[in-house]
Structure formats: structure tokens, C-alpha cells
Amino acid sequence: MDNAKLILGDQEYEFPVIKGSEDEVGIDFTKLRSRTGAISFDPGYGNTGACTSEITYIDGENGILRYRGYPIEQIAESASFVEVCYLLIYGHLPDEKELTNFQNQLTRHTLIHEDMKKFFEGYPPATHPMAIMSAMLVSLSAFYPESDDPDIINLNIIRLLAKAKTLAAFAYKKSIGQPYIYPRNDLSYTGDFLHMMFAVPPEPYHVSPVLEKALNLLLILHADHEQNCSTSTVRMVGSSQANLFASIGAGVCALWGPLHGGANQAVIDMLEMIRKDGGDYKKYMGLAKDKESGFRLMGFGHRVYKNFDPRATILKETAKSVLNELGVHDPLLEIAQELENIALSDDYFVQRNLYPNVDFYSGIIYRAMGIPTNMFTVIFALGRLPGWIAQWKEMREDPSTRINRPRQIYTGATARDYVPVQKR
């Protein structure tokens, strides 16, 4: 199958077919408009391949997710988040020397410029940390200007990964009015973030290995997910040759929405609402099926996964074990399990292939860890950083990249003459 035939009017056209390494098939329509005058129409881009990529493979029908070929289950079981960052960004698993060097670099670049602290002061206390996070990431470009020099680009990648967790923790401290906690070089990536979030001077803070391990897993499971809304935004913005910090800041904004990364916060808000309403989850199942209600079961459904989300499978088990290890009893976990049980056997959900996604159980783990609800999506962003960076880098290094510029089918008024206001 080398070509695809298209009949338009009385003309027949042939278009090349491209195949991925997992036999995914795409019809190459790059010359569609110049040859036929027509465009492809695909709102929501559910059938449109915007690039080729070597980073992440998803088979939504079979619940498969692989980073650079490695199954998510194996990575989640054994790798560290820093190792996964290296894998996604540089394309191979680091050897011992590479990992030590990378880890040292990430440790040495965690401080933010002292002047940036003034930015935090200007925000009202109730500001959502995602607003602060996106603005701060873009602001890094003021301190670390862009360059075409690959070494500087790489240094900016390190800076971004290292400083993002400091910025995230400062955003949280700002929201609760506590002093900022500076990074510590003796802690792991995740341990340092927990320390900056939860240390309250003068009390000493000891990083709990249970929290450190849970956060490592959560960040890994969020690390990349090919051409989703925020990653496509990063590529879209980056395609105009906007700098790394600006492109990633745009990705954070895209992630914020409740249909994307904001879903983890929305799930907890929903479960909380059900609990306060007497735990009547059947009523909310009914509402989710009623299109008029405007209510959706948050944490359910996915554009790509049509069988199960392998990340959700891992997180469901993790939620139980983390709550167990921390000795936390959360009534929301029970409501979540009841909702899942009903949905999995309900015709509406079965027919539409709606299964729990990564956000359904992650919020319950964050809650048990003591992370406030409005920080959930910030942590998703921290996890997704290496994926966004890898995708941005891949796009910038691909000589075939063109500025992203979709077309439209115009449905507005046809040409008409302007009428001066007195005569209207």
C-alpha cells in the first residue's frame, strides 16, 4: 500500500502513504491543496498527523504507551524521573556517567534569579498557581535569552527542568503566605521539590520515602503523551521559532483546562461535591449521561485510549498502596471506585469506550500526600516538562518543520458593500 486514491469531482488523484515503525498508516496530504484546491477538514485534529516523531508511541485500542520504545509499565516500575527526562530529551537511556552528570546539572541550576521573587509578590494571594507557573516560565526568557547555539539551547533545557520545581514550590508558598524555601543540593529531584513545598522553618523537614517514591511515579506517568493538546501547543508556538521558555509557557496554559491537565483538580472537586451531596454517585452517573445537564464524569474518557489507559491502571493500584502506607482513609477513594464500577458496566460508558484516565486516581494520591487541589495541575506540568522539551527539540531539529498554519472552511457572509452608520 504505497498510494491512496482520492476521487474529487471527475478527477482521480494519488497521494503517497507513509508508515510508522509500528505500521501506523498516514495519507500524506502535504500537496492536497496545491494539487486539488481542496483542504482536509478535521476539527479537533482527531485524524490529522501533524508531524512524525520518534519519542512516544501510543496504541489506544490496546492500552499501550511506550517512551522511546520502553513500555510504561517497566519504566514506572524501575526508573527515576530524572532518567526518564534524559531518555525523552536525548533519545537513549543514560549510562551511569551520563546520568550522574545530568543529575548534577539539574541540581546546580535550581536557584532562580533573586529578582524573580519580586514577580511573585505582585500576585493576589488567591491566584491559581497555574497562572503564576505559566508566567514565571515565560519570564525565564528575560534572564536566559535565546540563542541558536546548541550548547546554549541545551543549557536552557537544563535550567528549565531545574528551576521549574523551584518556581512551582514558590507559587505554592506564595499562595499560603509562607516564606519561600530554597532548594537543597543533597536531595533528589522529587525530594527537593517536596522539601521546598512542605518545609516550614525553623522546623526541620524530613523527606518521606513514601512521598518521594509516589511523586517519582506520578511525574514519570505524566512525562509524555505524544501530540496531545498542550504538546501540540508547544509545537505550534515553537514552529514560529518562539524560544523554548515561551513555547513551554504556552503549553502550561493549554494544560490548565479541565478537559486536559486541569481534569485532576476537576475530579477531586467532583468527588467532593458527590460526597457533600450524601455520596449519591448514582445520581451523578445519571447526570453524566444526560447531555442537557452539562455534567461530565471528570477523569473519564480519552481521545486516544479506547480500551483502558495504562497510566490509570498503574495509578489505581498505587492510590490504594500509598493511602495504606500513609495510613490515610479517604472517602473519596471509595466514591471513585463505586463510580468506576458502575461506569464499566453501564451501556452509555461501554458503548462510548469511556474508561478512567490518568487524572481519575492521581488526585486521590496527591491529596493523600498533602498536596492542595490547586497544585495538582502544576505537578502534571512538572511531569510533562521533559515531554514538551523533547517534542520542542525534535521539531526545532527537523529541517522539514514549517510554521504551523491550519486552514479553514469559511462559512461567513459573502462579499457585501459597506453601509455608512447614518444609513443603517
Ligand code: CMC
Ligand atoms: N462523561 C460523560 N460523557 C462523556 C465523557 C465523560 N467524561 N467523555 C466523553 N463523553 C461522551 C460525549 O458526550 C460523547 O457522547 P456522544 O457520542 O453521545 O455525543 C462521546 O462520549 C465522545 O466524547 P467526545 O467529547 O467527542 O470525546 P473527545 O475525544 O473529543 O474528548 C475528553 C475526550 C477527554 C476531552 C472527554 O472524554 C472528556 O471531556 N473527559 C472528561 C475530562 C477529562 O477527564 N480529561 C482528561 C483527559 S486525560 C489527561 C490528559 O491527557 O489531559
